[in-house]
Amino acid sequence: MSELIEGLVASRGIESAFVDAWGKPATVSDDTKIKLLKAMGYTVDDQEALEIQVEDSVVKQWLSSLNPVQVLKHDEPFIFPLRVSIEMAAQALTLEVHLEDGAIESREIEAVEHQLINVAEIEDEEFHEYAITLDVDLPMGYHKLTVKQGDVEMASSSIIKVPERCFIPDDIEKGKKIWGLSVQLYCVRSRRNWGIGDFTDLALLVKKAGDNGADFVGLNPIHELYPANPESCSPYGPSSRRWLNYLYIDVEQVPEFDNSVVKAWFKEQAIDKQLENLRACDYVDYEGVAAVKLAALNQVFEQYRTNYLSKNTKQNKAFKTFVAQGGESLQTLAVFEALQEKLKAEGRECWGWPVFPEEYNAYENPSVAKFAKQNKNRVNFYLFLQWQAALQFEAASQAASDAGMSIGLYRDLAVGVSEGSAEIWGNKDLYCTDASVGAPPDILGPLGQNWGLPPMDPIKLYEQAYQPIIDLFSSNMHASGALRIDHVMALLRLWWVYRGDHASKGGYVCYPVEDLLGILALESQRNQSLVIGEDLGTVPEEIRSKLADNGMYSYRVFFFEQAEDGGFYAPEHYPEQSMATLTTHDMPTLIGYWHCDDLALGKDVGLYPDADVLANLYDTRHENKQHILNTLHGHHSISSNISHNVNEVGMTKELNYGMQTHMAAGSSALLSLQLEDWLEMDKPVNIPGTFKEYPNWKRKLSRNLEDIFADDAIVSLAKNLTNRRNVASNN
Structure with missing residues (x-):
């Protein structure tokens, strides 16, 4: 690669190496890095044009007196860069801070009296960059900074003051352990809906669930x-x-x-x-x-x-x-x-x-x-x-509050929008439509994943003062007690795959994680909404600590919490600042897992063309089921009526419910259980890696909503979950 392209790769946050899901170092090819620059709009095939493009970008920055946006932490002083020509450096300038509440703080300065941090010659004129310190006490929120010479406004910038961390309800912070149900709303059957679950069904579900001890x-x-x-x-x-x-x-x-x-x-x-x-x-x-x-x-x-x-x-x-x-x-x-x-x-x-x-x-x-x-x-x-x-x-949200739920509804924010979406149509500059986000090869997807979702350009997002991401967080937290962020690693980096390339040939592009986490915390506090980050897959350990420090709850799936010897970690060892679950929408139900229905389905739809690979998956599943039985018996979560020998154990209601109450004794503050497992369903709602091969996102629940909580066994399960969570709260 040329020196210019190498510089662009570094400045645009394209990573050259990373640690894969198995803990091994991996590299990104030069060809991939060049393609990702191309997706960002760089004319990588024409050196002269590329030089002009890069130079124009530098000139544009120096001719802008202020950055488009600056995110200030709760304890940071109000310091920002100001760029002016050398002739203007000694002239009187007016700085106005327009606070969110409508108040205006005004200061007169001369840039030359502040710290000089950079110098450049732009179009035969010398420009200086100064670090300006303002003695304005900024409250948390969104403010506007303008710089004027006389009555002429030279530039403006968005200033965002953010809190230390996301919102956490008092009772959860004090140690209360709660449980709730997760549901695909379209799956809900009822006697009155129109063939798809709706918001009236949701209102009834939260009332019934709340009456039976659920908090979300x-x-x-x-x-x-x-x-x-x-x-x-x-x-x-x-x-x-x-x-x-x-x-x-x-x-x-x-x-x-x-x-x-x-x-x-x-x-x-x-x-x-x-x-x-x-x-x-x-x-x-x-x-x-x-x-x-x-x-x-x-x-x-x-x-x-x-x-x-x-x-x-x-x-x-x-x-x-x-x-x-x-x-x-x-x-x-x-x-x-x-x-x-x-x-x-x-x-x-x-x-x-x-x-x-x-x-x-x-x-x-x-x-x-x-x-x-x-x-x-x-x-x-x-x-x-x-x-x-x-x-x-x-x-429906009000119905959750009326039912006494401590969280109520919690929503799920998808990682992106599809290529033909209204969101891209309305803001094409923001998206790189010649790329798609996905994941490198990992345990869930050994071949890598391409989700067909064009990524936001981090630089364009910054130039738009982060407004698109602010609007996303705000709208999805509205009237919701919690927000789950799908693939939360998107706040730090995203795996970009160039159009037409295999998912394994992608590369990571970095995002301004500190700024995005700060904005997330601000919106979380404003909306009183707890935040859960889906942190599965290839996740650097340091980012988990960063997310936890920001008040975000980790996502812990029982089947992935496995030690090197094959045994499953007891839920009592999960981080308290996490949400535990047995399965997800991308996994088989408990019955499907135990009976290996997902492997049989995978073979039917062509996911496992290699017979040896499939046989190995069956062997691994058999071993894992034995480890699960050992764990459940070791913690007395199931009775001796159930054999210790996996060869003698099929999935029963007792085993199903035993696994769920086993999770309820854990240390995670939140426990989420799928309604499908309450109903002992076998078919999954989604098979990752398929499109037309399986009716993804269509399978309904097996029973009407009105009948679910009339089932004595389900009511008893809910009572046991509540009791176990209460005991865990007091430990």
């Missing part, structure tokens, strides 16, 4: 997907992470559903019969659910628009307030969805913005503004859906 219900990502493409149903490949999936709206709870016109339509279209069929499906029929929900919501919206939104009503004022608060992000989503709807109706390819007609392939295009104006009613319809979804989610 954890959700899959409930981000907005694609109304015009309902089969794109992975919650981890959303269109927008800031907004909610409209399919979770309970249509019958939307005002005007009881309108006579809507009722007549409902009867004429025989909607009851359609809903009966959708409820009976064992897998969510996303096409069917979306068709009936969108049709019904259109009917409801037309009545609501006529009765309220076309008049000066309190409802119209509330709607407009919601839209104004949502800002450009919400408007972008609504326009995107209205446009996608139109293209689909015309029979055109519309899975995402890369296949939109050129005039519509970016939100800022004039044709898009024209479309939005001409189709204002359809845009308002999609704005209305987000409003109703937010209101119903907030109602």
Whole structure:
């Protein structure tokens, strides 16, 4: 590599080496590093053009008097860099700090009186960089710094003052051990929903769970997907992470559903019969659910628009307030969805913005503004859906509070958005669409993983004053007692894979971890939301300490907590500042694990073409099951009715529930258990590494929500979990 490219690799945070999941050193090829620079927009194939590009970047920085953003820790002095020409260094400048509460602190300075830290010659003019110290007491929050010469504003910068750590509820900090349920909301069956779990189901679930001792219900990502493409149903490949999936709206709870016109339509279209069929499906029929929900919501919206939104009503004022608060992000989503709807109706390819007609392939295009104006009613319809979804989610959150849950709802933030998403369409500069994030080879994915999610460019994120990440944290913590951050390592580094390359040929790109952790802590404190970081996979040990110091809770999965001799660590040895769980959405259920159903399924869908590899996996599973039995018996978590010999033990209710109560005796502050395991289900909700081979993200629960807590065995399990957690709290 040339010296210029080597310098760029270092300055852009592309790592040349790392330690893999097995603790061995690994290197990144020069070819990969050059490709990642190319994905970032560098003209790596033209040395002369690259030199000009780099020089322009340096000039741009020196001609900007202030950095776009600065994050200050709670105990840091207010010191920032100021760049001015040598002629201006001795002139009077006014610094104004616009505090978040509206107050303004003003100071007169001469840059030359402060510490000189750098000098450069830019376009035949000498520039100096000074470290300016201001005696302004900044409260925690978001502030703005401006520098003026006379009445002319030269530059402005965002100043973010952040707390020491994330929010932790008092009772948990004092040692209380709690448990809760995790659920994929779309999986929930009920006698009244429309073929998919919804926010009314969620409100009932938190009430029932809370009445039986649970302190939280954890959700899959409930981000907005694609109304015009309902089969794109992975919650981890959303269109927008800031907004909610409209399919979770309970249509019958939307005002005007009881309108006579809507009722007549409902009867004429025989909607009851359609809903009966959708409820009976064992897998969510996303096409069917979306068709009936969108049709019904259109009917409801037309009545609501006529009765309220076309008049000066309190409802119209509330709607407009919601839209104004949502800002450009919400408007972008609504326009995107209205446009996608139109293209689909015309029979055109519309899975995402890369296949939109050129005039519509970016939100800022004039044709898009024209479309939005001409189709204002359809845009308002999609704005209305987000409003109703937010209101119903907030109602479910209130139901959790009313049930006495100490945390209530906890949400899951996906690591990115899919390539064709509204989020990228509205902010293309931020994303590197010639790359995708994933993971290097590890225990979960020996070949590496490519998730098809374009990464944010760390430099562009910085230049945008971190606003996209602030909005993400804030919106996902709203009305939630906790937030799980999927692949929390994204705050430190992400594995980038260049378009078309194998996942194993990627490389790590670093992110401004200290700044991002500070912003996370600020939003966590503001929203009173505990933070859980999913820290599985290739994770440097030092980052775990950094996350813990920042008040974040680690993620501990029983099946991965294994010693070198094969034995499983007792949950009493897990860090207190963690959430323990038996399985996850990417793993088999307890029955599936014990009976090796996941290995059989993997063979059926082509994940294990090598018979020897599969045989070894079966042997390892057999050994692990014996170790698990040894652990359970050693801690008296199961009775002597269950044999000590794995060859004699199938999965039973006693063993299933015994494993769950075994976890409840552990030291982790939080324990999350999957509702599927309460119901003794065998089929997984997702098989990683598959797309069409298995119906991922569709499998429903085996029983109606109304019947689950009427089961004496389940009620007894919940009571035992609560008792065990109480004992653990007092130890």
